[in-house]
Amino acid sequence: MKNIVEVENLTKYYKKFRALNSVSFSVEEGEIFGFLGPNGAGKSTTVRILNTLLLPTSGRVFMAGHDLGKEPYEVKARIGLVPEISNPYLELSCYENLLFTGRLFGMKNRDIRSEIDNLLDFFELESKRNVKAEFLSKGLRRRLTIAMGLINRPKLLFLDEPVSGLDIQSARLIKRLIREANEKGTTIFITTHQLNVANDLCDRIAIIQDGEIKALDSPDRLKKAAKQSQAVEIHLDKLKDVDIKELKSLKTVERVDVNKGKAKLFTEHPEILYPLLISWAEKNNIRIEIMNTLSPTLEDVFIEITGKGFKKGPEGQKKRHKKV
Amino acid sequence: MKGKNILYWLRSVMVIAVKDIKVYYMTPSMIMFGFLIPFFLFFSFTVGRHLSIQSSIVRLISMTVFFTSSSAGQVILPMERRMKTLDRILATPVPLSALIIGKSFVGLFFGFTVSILPVIFALLFFKLTVSGIGLLLIGIFLSSWVFSMMGVFFSSFPVQKPGSVMMPSTLLRWPLLFISGIFIPLTAMSPLLRGVSYISPLTYTVDILNLSVTGSSIQSLFINFGVLIILNVIFYIFAVKLFIRGKVLGY
Ligand SMILES: Nc1ncnc2c1ncn2[C@@H]1O[C@H](COP(=O)(O)OP(=O)(O)O)[C@@H](O)[C@H]1O
Ligand SMILES: [Mg+2]
Numbered sequence: 001m002k003n004i005v006e007v008e009n010l011t012k013y014y015k016k017f018r019a020l021n022s023v024s025f026s027v028e029e030g031e032i033f034g035f036l037g038p039n040g041a042g043k044s045t046t047v048r049i050l051n052t053l054l055l056p057t058s059g060r061v062f063m064a065g066h067d068l069g070k071e072p073y074e075v076k077a078r079i080g081l082v083p084e085i086s087n088p089y090l091e092l093s094c095y096e097n098l099l100f101t102g103r104l105f106g107m108k109n110r111d112i113r114s115e116i117d118n119l120l121d122f123f124e125l126e127s128k129r130n131v132k133a134e135f136l137s138k139g140l141r142r143r144l145t146i147a148m149g150l151i152n153r154p155k156l157l158f159l160d161e162p163v164s165g166l167d168i169q170s171a172r173l174i175k176r177l178i179r180e181a182n183e184k185g186t187t188i189f190i191t192t193h194q195l196n197v198a199n200d201l202c203d204r205i206a207i208i209q210d211g212e213i214k215a216l217d218s219p220d221r222l223k224k225a226a227k228q229s230q231a232v233e234i235h236l237d238k239l240k241d242v243d244i245k246e247l248k249s250l251k252t253v254e255r256v257d258v259n260k261g262k263a264k265l266f267t268e269h270p271e272i273l274y275p276l277l278i279s280w281a282e283k284n285n286i287r288i289e290i291m292n293t294l295s296p297t298l299e300d301v302f303i304e305i306t307g308k309g310f311k312k313g314p315e316g317q318k319k320r321h322k323k324v
Numbered sequence: 325m326k327g328k329n330i331l332y333w334l335r336s337v338m339v340i341a342v343k344d345i346k347v348y349y350m351t352p353s354m355i356m357f358g359f360l361i362p363f364f365l366f367f368s369f370t371v372g373r374h375l376s377i378q379s380s381i382v383r384l385i386s387m388t389v390f391f392t393s394s395s396a397g398q399v400i401l402p403m404e405r406r407m408k409t410l411d412r413i414l415a416t417p418v419p420l421s422a423l424i425i426g427k428s429f430v431g432l433f434f435g436f437t438v439s440i441l442p443v444i445f446a447l448l449f450f451k452l453t454v455s456g457i458g459l460l461l462i463g464i465f466l467s468s469w470v471f472s473m474m475g476v477f478f479s480s481f482p483v484q485k486p487g488s489v490m491m492p493s494t495l496l497r498w499p500l501l502f503i504s505g506i507f508i509p510l511t512a513m514s515p516l517l518r519g520v521s522y523i524s525p526l527t528y529t530v531d532i533l534n535l536s537v538t539g540s541s542i543q544s545l546f547i548n549f550g551v552l553i554i555l556n557v558i559f560y561i562f563a564v565k566l567f568i569r570g571k572v573l574g575y
Contacts, residue, residue, distance in 0.1 A: 014574055048574070051415045055571045073417040081415045087408040091347045103339040104416040106332045148412070 003062075004029045004156050004187050005050070010059030012045050012211075019045045020211040022059070027156075027189055032182050034202035035191040036222075038298060042211040043191035044084050047160045050189075051081045064155055077105065080154035084161050086145040088133040094120065094144050095129050098151055105152040112151070119147040123177060139170030146174070156187045163197060175200055195298050199223055207305060215305050225304035228254070229296035231266045232273050235289040242286065250276050264294065336418045340426030344400055345433055351403075357395035357494070358434055362387040369507060377450050382533045385439045385464060386506045390526055393435030393468040394497060397427055397475030398490055405486035405575075424476060424563050431472025432465070439464045455539035463532035470525060470552045473559040480563040482570035500524045505531070510542050525555050 005027035012020040020042045027033040035043045048054040050061060052072050061068040064078040088097040095116060102112030120126045123143045133141060142162070149157055162178060163171035178201060182188050192198050198205050199219050207215040207222075215221075236242060247256050247263060252272050257264040267273045270293045281288050348354055366384045375383070404410040413423055443460070446452035454460055478493035503517075504526035510518055521527045528548040535541035541548075 045574075051411075053411050053414055053571065054574050055568075073419070076415065076417040081412070083408060083411055085408050087412055089343075089347060089409055090407070092343075100339065100343055101412065101416070104336065104413060104418050106335065106417070152416075 002029045003027065004064060005033075005189065006062040007046075007050075008060045010046065010049065010061065011057045012042075012049060012054070013057045018211060020049075020056075023208075023211070023213055025206055025213060025216065027187060028204075029155075029187055030182075030185070031203040032178070032188040032190060032201050034198045034205040035189075035208050036193070036195070036198040036202075036205050036298075037191075037208035038193055038302075041193075041208045043193075043208060044160055045211075046208075047081075047083075047158050047189070047191055051079065051158060052076060077152065078155050080149035080152060080157045082146050082149040082157065082159045082162065084164075086138075086141045088141060088144050088148060090134040091132060093130045093132050094125055094136075094147075097133060097144060098148055101148045102151045107152065115151055115153065119150060122180075123147045124173075137170075139166050139174070142166060142170065142174060143177070146177070150181065150186070154186065156189065157181065159188060159190045161192055162190060164192070164194065171197075193298065195222075195226060195296065195301060199226065207302070209302070214302075221305070222301065225301045226296040227268050228304055229266065229300035230268060230270055231264045231294040231296075231300075232270050232277065233262055233264050233290075233292045233294050234277065235262050235291075236281075237287045237289060242284075246280070246284075250280060252276075333419060333422050336422040337426040337429065340413065340418070340423060341429035341433065344396075344427065344430040348396070348400055348403075348430070349434070351399060353399045353490075354395065354434075357399065358392040359438065362391040362438075365391075365501075377446060377452050378454075378538050381443060381446050381452055382530065382537050383506060384442050385533055386504070386526060386530050387501075388439045388442070389435050389464060389467045389529060390471050390501060391497070392438045393431040393471035394475035394478070396431030396434050396472060397477075398479045398493055400427060400430060401476065401479035402486040402489060420564055420567055424480075424560060424567070427476050428469060428473045428560070431475055432469045435468030435472060436464055439468065454537045456536040459545075460533065460536035463529065463536055466549065466552050466556075467529040467532070470529075470556045470559070473556050473563070474525070477559040477563045477566070480566035480570075482566060482573050482575055484575055500526060503527075504529075505542075525552065528552055 003026040005025075007026065008024050010020055010023045011018070023042070023046065035046065037043055045054065049056045050063065050068070052068070063075045066074040068075050088094075089100070092100065098116045098119060099112055102115065107115070120129055123146065125140065125143060125147065128136060128140060133144060136144060146159070146162070149159075159178065163174050166174065175197070178188060178190075190197070190201060199222060202219055204216065204218055205222055206213050207217075242263075244256055244258060244263070247253065247265060250265070250273065252267045252269045253265050254268075255266040257266075265273065265277075274291070277288070277291070362384075366387050370380050370383055401410070440461075443452070447454075475493070478496070479489050481489050483489055501524075503521050504524040505513070505521055506526060510521060510527070510531075513521060528543070528551045531541045531543055532545065532548045535545065
């Protein structure tokens with residue numbers, strides 16, 4: 001397989017702060033490659049460098065057969081970008097936004113028009129052709145932004161947090177469209193902090209944290225780690241009197257965390273554990289007030305894979321690094 | 325550059341300028357800084373002072389050329405940074421030079437248009453006579469471009485909050501206005517004040533306008549045009565440098 005992206009020892013300092021630390025990876029032609037990591041890991045920094053919006057402190061990037069540092073225009077003509085924040089011109093209609101973007105790439109008007117027809121159709125935006133972006137919902141605006149990223153028929157499309165902040169339906173539709181665009185031959189580079197996005201879409205996933213790639217894998221390992229991080233959480237009326245060892249000895253339970261009247265039982269098979277838990281409670285005359293299945297969090301999976309949690313503790317994932 | 329690349333460059337400049345002209349001409353800050361302020365200043369410093377129609381028109385044009393042209397960049401660039409639309413342009417193969425010159429054409433267009441209209445109006449209804457209409461048009465064109473580039477340069481400073489360049493650069497424009505020869509003729513100034521007035525680019529514009537309207541000037545045209553052209557190039561070079569600095573800082 002040919003590599004469409006090759007990144008060697010990419011390092012980025014913002015003044016004194018190191019956001020990327022000698023990152024190296026490659027993306028194969030035709031695949032969906034993902035960067036998975038918590039907020040502030042350095043995902044957007046990488047994407048912005050690869051799209052020349054940001055100059056790296058050191059390192060080399062080859063894309064679509066050219067050295068980005070030496071022939072940026074050759075590279076830029078062949079790639080597309082969907083930034084973290086949807087950025088159509090709000091004052092322009094869908095059609096005008098696509099037309100403007102096509103012209104920036106130096107495409108012929110005739111080619112732009114036929115490509116616009118294709119894209120509006122593909123992204124189910126035909127009925128919004130002449131509607132200003134200002135009046136589009138968040139999901140529609142996202143779709144328009146992705147369409148704008150594809151107007152020059154790029155070999156490689158960058159999607160920075162493609163479905164972050166969208167409702168489930170919009171997210172599902174966009175994921176399907178990304179997959180279809182990939183099937184038509186566009187290589188895709190995704191960044192996300194959402195485990196399910198990486199799992200659902202990517203052929204290969206790089207796990208990035210604190211500006212370093214911690215692991216590079218197919219989603220299988222991630223899925224396995226995710227599976228191992230599933231848990232059943234129970235609220236008990238008299239947790240204090242319960243022997244935690246007993247809980248641990250229940251079949252399929254791997255680990256138990258107790259915290260504020262709640263017990264978290266890690267298991268790969270919640271469906272087996274449920275009935276066991278219920279009969280255990282009956283036998284010991286304990287009332288289970290609430291019982292939940294917890295889907296794995298990114299942090300749980302990180303612990304599973306890298307053996308370490310996020311630096312800032314359980315809040316790390318939620319902590320937003322504001323940048324203007 | 326190959327022939328194809330020059331065409332692409334020119335087309336990019338036009339695509340960027342035309343889009344901005346369409347999108348921004350009716351924005352409130354454009355109307356405020358580009359139209360209301362110059363006319364307001366003109367009326368407060370001119371009306372009731374028994375100025376000839378010729379001196380009045382020179383004042384008005386200096387005002388519009390200065391404010392209207394320099395406002396465009398300062399409205400458009402922070403807005404495009406805030407909405408992240410600038411990133412889209414920067415991610416395409418459009419060269420930085422085409423982006424900056426395209427942006428400077430927006431202020432040029434508005435400055436030129438807004439300045440020409442009162443001239444036509446005065447020619448038709450106030451019996452204005454000018455001694456060199458060609459020179460007047462060239463003077464307005466070049467001045468509009470220089471001040472537009474100045475606005476682009478001011479708003480190219482990479483700052484965390486894109487709106488925050490608006491205030492300081494607006495403030496900076498006032499002294500440049502007042503030390504120019506626009507309100508007091510250079511001939512009436514003390515030697516010291518006159519020396520200071522040469523700092524303001526507007527001084528050279530006023531001199532060109534005076535020559536083309538009234539037929540008299542202080543410096544040679546060569547100096548006036550020379551200074552304006554050199555300033556234009558300097559503003560452009562610094563705007564490019566600031567953009568590249570922004571790519572290092574990340575905003
Ligand atoms: N322009 C900037 N100046 C200073 N620090 C920045 C800038 N942009 C991002 N950072 C910091 O760099 C780190 C990586 O940011 P980013 O690449 O946006 O992370 P991600 O996209 O993975 O959430 C964060 O700690 C962030 O606060
Ligand atoms: Mg990000």
